[in-house]
Amino acid sequence: MATTTSATDVRLSIAHQTRFALRLASAIFSNPEYAATNAAYSPLSLHVGLSLVAAGAGGATREQLVAVLGSGEGGEDAEALHALAEQVVQLVLADASEAGGPRVAFADGVFVDASLPLKPSFRELAVGRYRADVQSVDFQAKPDEAVAQVHSWVEKVTTGLIQDVLPQGSVDNNTALVLANALYFKGAWHQSFDPSKTKDDMFHLLDGSSVQTPFMSTKNKQYISSPGNFKILKLPYHQGGDKRKFSMYILLPEARDGLWSLAKRLNTEPEFIENFIPTTKVAVGQFKLPKFKISFGFEASDLLKGLGLQLPFSPRADLSEMVDSSVAQNLYISSVHHKSFVVVNEEGTEATAATTVGAVTYSMPLTVDFVADHPFIFLIREDVSGVVLFVGHVVNPILSS
Numbered sequence: 001m002a003t004t005t006s007a008t009d010v011r012l013s014i015a016h017q018t019r020f021a022l023r024l025a026s027a028i029f030s031n032p033e034y035a036a037t038n039a040a041y042s043p044l045s046l047h048v049g050l051s052l053v054a055a056g057a058g059g060a061t062r063e064q065l066v067a068v069l070g071s072g073e074g075g076e077d078a079e080a081l082h083a084l085a086e087q088v089v090q091l092v093l094a095d096a097s098e099a100g101g102p103r104v105a106f107a108d109g110v111f112v113d114a115s116l117p118l119k120p121s122f123r124e125l126a127v128g129r130y131r132a133d134v135q136s137v138d139f140q141a142k143p144d145e146a147v148a149q150v151h152s153w154v155e156k157v158t159t160g161l162i163q164d165v166l167p168q169g170s171v172d173n174n175t176a177l178v179l180a181n182a183l184y185f186k187g188a189w190h191q192s193f194d195p196s197k198t199k200d201d202m203f204h205l206l207d208g209s210s211v212q213t214p215f216m217s218t219k220n221k222q223y224i225s226s227p228g229n230f231k232i233l234k235l236p237y238h239q240g241g242d243k244r245k246f247s248m249y250i251l252l253p254e255a256r257d258g259l260w261s262l263a264k265r266l267n268t269e270p271e272f273i274e275n276f277i278p279t280t281k282v283a284v285g286q287f288k289l290p291k292f293k294i295s296f297g298f299e300a301s302d303l304l305k306g307l308g309l310q311l312p313f314s315p316r317a318d319l320s321e322m323v324d325s326s327v328a329q330n331l332y333i334s335s336v337h338h339k340s341f342v343v344v345n346e347e348g349t350e351a352t353a354a355t356t357v358g359a360v361t362y363s364m365p366l367t368v369d370f371v372a373d374h375p376f377i378f379l380i381r382e383d384v385s386g387v388v389l390f391v392g393h394v395v396n397p398i399l400s401s
Helices: 002-030 041-054 059-069 078-092 119-129 143-157 257-269 274-278 301-306 326-330
Strands: 037-042 102-112 132-137 175-188 199-204 210-216 221-227 230-236 246-253 281-290 291-297 331-344 348-361 367-371 376-382 389-394
Touching: 002 037, 002 041, 002 059, 002 078, 002 257, 002 301, 037 041, 037 291, 037 331, 041 059, 041 078, 041 102, 041 119, 041 175, 041 348, 041 389, 059 078, 078 246, 078 376, 102 143, 119 301, 132 143, 143 175, 143 291, 143 301, 143 348, 199 291, 230 367, 257 274, 257 376, 291 301, 291 389, 301 331, 326 376, 331 389, 348 376, 348 389
Parallel strands: 102 132, 281 367
Antiparallel strands: 037 389, 102 175, 175 348, 199 210, 210 281, 221 230, 221 281, 230 246, 246 376, 291 331, 331 348, 376 389
């Protein structure tokens, strides 16, 4: 019975994580700064990074992190976040490439100034449950070298795809520590697309204009559902020797300008993806999916504050469980930087993301058409657990960044 309860608890935690993912996705999608470009981010990367912050937080700060990252309801504690992170890091994000599945690389890093000893309890939790790499750096005397150390670590994990995750000026001699994590995913489609069938056609933009872009096509049966004024396409990746099943989902609104109303629905009905996932293959009539490549970075602090996560970013933050020093009383999160990179082509998908959290001292019919010739939302998900690795939107496939 205990095992069943534990599995149920993890499933519930994953549902809460998905809720956080889609709330943040909606905030990104509706932000005018990002609405005109393609966007992608890893809610999993951000969730794990902030859960590690919760491990070093106390009092009302920890409660607020738990509320935003968890169910949003009282009564939970940080242990649920740590248990989920441990499960996700060890099971969902284990590399499967040697067994024929997707290549997955994930790493946590804690870069702390040499003058600040980490509390043994935080170090033990970070290393033991989050599999974090803890490194001592000299932010006070050599901030540029410390930044280079963080960048080198992220580049290594993401095979060079994520560079300069910390923007210039984001770290100085007031920086106390940087929490970073990086996620890399590369999977081949279970059924690849024939490159000879890829043809240029018109993609209709939100402003009413059109651009010409390469569309992949196929006559093979596909997993498609049509719940109403949108369609969902499920594209499974080639499975390895374990039980995990990774898939990409394309959420295509019926209306050419229906992207933002669909994004709003994601925010208000986070369970609707689970409810409408296509489970059977259908014969396709016309099928067109654009190739796309996204490089996207943003600073997440304001968006996270908008979700109710305000204390960790204020001088009232309590991060006293993180470092063993009087300076801990003055610690707060100064910034959360995130970068993602996603490529979708005939062979499959390559996607990677990195998150850094910096803390400072304050000084159906018979055949179904699926024609993705207008803006859509996509997700990369592990279907057995339900964990969402990446979320994004494509407004113009020929934009690469």
